[in-house]
Amino acid sequence: MKDLFEIIDKPQNFPYCPGCGHTSIDMALARAIFELNLEKEDVLIVSDIGCVGLVDKLFNVHTLHTLHGRSTAVASGVKMVDEVLFDNKLKTIVMIGDGGATIGLLHLVESAKLNVDITVLIHNNFLYGMTGGQHSGLTPKEFKTSTTRIGNPFEALRIIDILKNSGASFYARTFSQDPDLKDIIKEALSHRGFSVIEVLELCTGYATRYNDLKGSDLKIILENSGGKIKEKIERESFCFLYKNKFFDKKGEFEFTEIEVEKKIELKDSLKIVIAGSAGEGVQLASSLLCISAILGGLNSTQKNDNPVTVGSGFSVSEIIIKDGDIKYTGIEEPDYLIITSIDGLKRAKGFIERSKNIIIDESLTDNKNFIKVPARKYIKLRGGPTYFSLGVLFGKFNPFDFELYEKAILKYGKAKDETLTCFREGLNFGRRL
Ligand code: SF4
Numbered sequence: 001m002k003d004l005f006e007i008i009d010k011p012q013n014f015p016y017c018p019g020c021g022h023t024s025i026d027m028a029l030a031r032a033i034f035e036l037n038l039e040k041e042d043v044l045i046v047s048d049i050g051c052v053g054l055v056d057k058l059f060n061v062h063t064l065h066t067l068h069g070r071s072t073a074v075a076s077g078v079k080m081v082d083e084v085l086f087d088n089k090l091k092t093i094v095m096i097g098d099g100g101a102t103i104g105l106l107h108l109v110e111s112a113k114l115n116v117d118i119t120v121l122i123h124n125n126f127l128y129g130m131t132g133g134q135h136s137g138l139t140p141k142e143f144k145t146s147t148t149r150i151g152n153p154f155e156a157l158r159i160i161d162i163l164k165n166s167g168a169s170f171y172a173r174t175f176s177q178d179p180d181l182k183d184i185i186k187e188a189l190s191h192r193g194f195s196v197i198e199v200l201e202l203c204t205g206y207a208t209r210y211n212d213l214k215g216s217d218l219k220i221i222l223e224n225s226g227g228k229i230k231e232k233i234e235r236e237s238f239c240f241l242y243k244n245k246f247f248d249k250k251g252e253f254e255f256t257e258i259e260v261e262k263k264i265e266l267k268d269s270l271k272i273v274i275a276g277s278a279g280e281g282v283q284l285a286s287s288l289l290c291i292s293a294i295l296g297g298l299n300s301t302q303k304n305d306n307p308v309t310v311g312s313g314f315s316v317s318e319i320i321i322k323d324g325d326i327k328y329t330g331i332e333e334p335d336y337l338i339i340t341s342i343d344g345l346k347r348a349k350g351f352i353e354r355s356k357n358i359i360i361d362e363s364l365t366d367n368k369n370f371i372k373v374p375a376r377k378y379i380k381l382r383g384g385p386t387y388f389s390l391g392v393l394f395g396k397f398n399p400f401d402f403e404l405y406e407k408a409i410l411k412y413g414k415a416k417d418e419t420l421t422c423f424r425e426g427l428n429f430g431r432r433l
Contacts, residue, residue, distance in 0.1 A: 015054040019208075019215070021125055021176035021201020022051060026058055029093070029121065032185040033061070042089045046075035048100035050130045051203075052123045055095050069104025071096050076107070076116040083117060083239040091189055094120040099128040101159060102137030108159075112166035112194045114238035119188045120196040122159060125203035133206025140225060144210035160198050160229060169237075170195035173229040175218040176202070184230060193237050261407060264296035264400045269322035272393070273334040273351050274386060275344030278306060278315045281383020282340070284414065285390055286317035292408040293321040296400055301329040305347070314347035321399075336393055339364060340375045340385035357397065359389050371396070373429060382415035384422045391426020396433045 014023045033043060043061035047053040049068035056063040066074045075094045082090040101108060101122045111118065126143050128134045133146040138159060142151040160173045170191040172184050176199050188195035200218050207213060222228060247253055272289065276282045283304050290300035298321050305316040318331040337355035339345050345364050352358065362372040373392050378384025387409075394402040406420060413419050 014058070016051055017203075017205045019202065019204035020051065020129075021199070021203070021218075022055070022123055024176040024181070025095075025121060025123055025199055025201065026055055028181040029185055030059065031182045032189060033091075035182070036186055036189055038091055038189075042091060044075070044078060044090055044092045046071045046078070046092065046094050048094070048096040048104070050097040050099055050128065052095050052097040052100070069096075069100045069102070070107065071100060072104055072111050072118070072120060073107040075118045075120075076111045076114070079116055079118050080239055083237075084243060088117075092118040093189070094118060096120060096122055097129070098122065098124040098126060098136045098138035098159075099131075099134075102157070105137070105157075105159075105162070108163060108196070109166045112163045112168040112196070115167055115169050115193045115235050117192055117237055117239065118194060119185070119191075120194075121185070122196065122198045123201055124159075124198050125201045125207060126156075127203055127206055129203040129205055133203070133210070140221065143207075146206065146210070149210065156225070158226065160196070160226075163194075163196050164231070167194070167235065168196050169193035169233045169235045171229065171231055172197045173200075173222070173226065174198075175200040175222050177215060177218065178228070187230075187232075191232060193235060258291060258294045260297040261295045261404060262297070262401070264293075264298055264323075264404070266296075266298055266321065266323045266400060269320055269324075269326070270336075270399050271331045271334045272319045272321075272336045272338070272399075273316065273331055273348060273355070274319070274338045274340070274389070275314065275316045275348035275351070276338075276340035276386055277343040278309075278312050280315070280340060280379070281386040281419070282315040282344075283317055285383055285386040285419075286319050288408040288413055289319050289390065289405065290321070291412055292404040293400070295404045295407055298323050298400075299326055301326050303329045303331075314343040316344065316347050336397070336399075338386070338389045338393065340389055359392050361385060361389075371433065373426070375426075378422045378425070381418040381422050383419055387419045387422035388426035388429070391423040391428075392430035392433070393426075394423075395427040395430020397430075402427060 016022045040061045046064045047055050048071040056065050071094045075092045079092040124138050126139045127145045135145040135148045135152050137157045139152045140156045160171050164171050200222050274282050286302050290302050293300040300321045303318040307313040320326050334355045337351050337358045339360040358370045360370045361375040375385035375389045378388045409419050
């Protein structure tokens with residue numbers, strides 16, 4: 001026990017104000033961890049901003065200090081990785097105040113919804129202690145804080161009700177002097193799924209300054225606001241469902257594999273940028289290019305760029321194809337730049353000077369150094385300018401076997417006849433250049 005929690009028997013050494021409820025919760029948690037015989041290497045405490053975050057230094061377990069309100073999201077991420085990819089031994093505990101719970105409410109809701117196997121201790125002292133005693137979303141009606149000096153006019157959020165309705169599979173509500181607190185925490189830690197305990201407590205720095213309160217009043221506040229609660233529901237966790245769906249019986253990750261048709265030899269990486277207009281097939285044609293590379297046993301990445309309104313304006317894709325790992329998906333100097341429209345030309349301006357070869361619709365430039373093609377002649381066919389231009393690229397430069405691109409169209413494309421026609425027309429055009 002001493003090893004786990006150095007100052008358990010010396011409350012005067014806690015970093016909080018004398019009488020702060022955080023002390024009781026820390027001690028109850030330490031005893032719960034101790035009585036459950038948890039190995040300190042298997043416990044992670046994720047703390048939030050506020051006085052509650054001072055807990056990091058007290059426990060001799062893994063600790064992670066996060067931004068205000070974000071502790072639940074970080075803890076959920078860690079636990080999901082532990083459960084899905086590792087040995088699922090980590091007990092992940094969130095220490096968050098009522099301020100953090102208000103700021104990060106949606107993280108709590110999401111984690112409860114997914115039933116992530118973490119335990120959240122909401123230290124509800126009805127205000128933001130560290131920053132000067134301001135009211136939070138969990139401040140009770142008529143409670144006085146530094147920002148509600150004549151009493152809070154609003155009802156507090158009933159956070160346990162919110163999380164219960166979001167899918168929490170263990171939820172409890174009590175107060176810091178409850179002799180059962182340690183046992184409730186033990187139950188929460190032993191529960192497989194999202195567990196949350198709202199612990200009402202006093203901030204002796206501010207709550208007792210503005211309100212005529214003593215510790216024993218907490219029980220009355222609790223009773224006047226719904227009373228003590230402890231419920232457990234059996235519900236499958238997101239990680240369980242995820243593993244069931246994506247992992248095979250041997251525990252190996254299953255995914256839709258694209259079978260390699262024939263291995264292509266490619267010495268250097270291929271960097272292609274396609275810049276055109278939304279609705280003209282840029283992103284799908286680029287995806288098919290990536291797939292054709294995978295059919296050839298290569299790796300590929302696609303980075304898209306379009307305005308917020310996906311269906312209008314420019315549409316740009318950066319495609320990298322490589323026989324090996326691709327460490328960064330952006331392109332500085334394209335081997336090939338395809339420009340099929342005025343939107344694409346405006347957006348791709350930065351690439352023009354840095355591109356080795358530029359294939360561009362003939363209506364967009366007089367520059368003799370560019371390969372001018374009648375791409376827009378095919379505008380009436382689905383994705384016509386893009387597929388035609390890609391055909392030109394294959395016809396003239398033969399970066400790899402064009403048949404793989406045709407196979408990608410036939411297997412994964414849309415309006416296959418139209419796109420194949422455009423691609424083949426481009427291929428023939430490119431061969432004649
Ligand atoms: S300010 Fe309030 S919450 Fe912070 S340590 Fe002091 S009593 Fe505890």
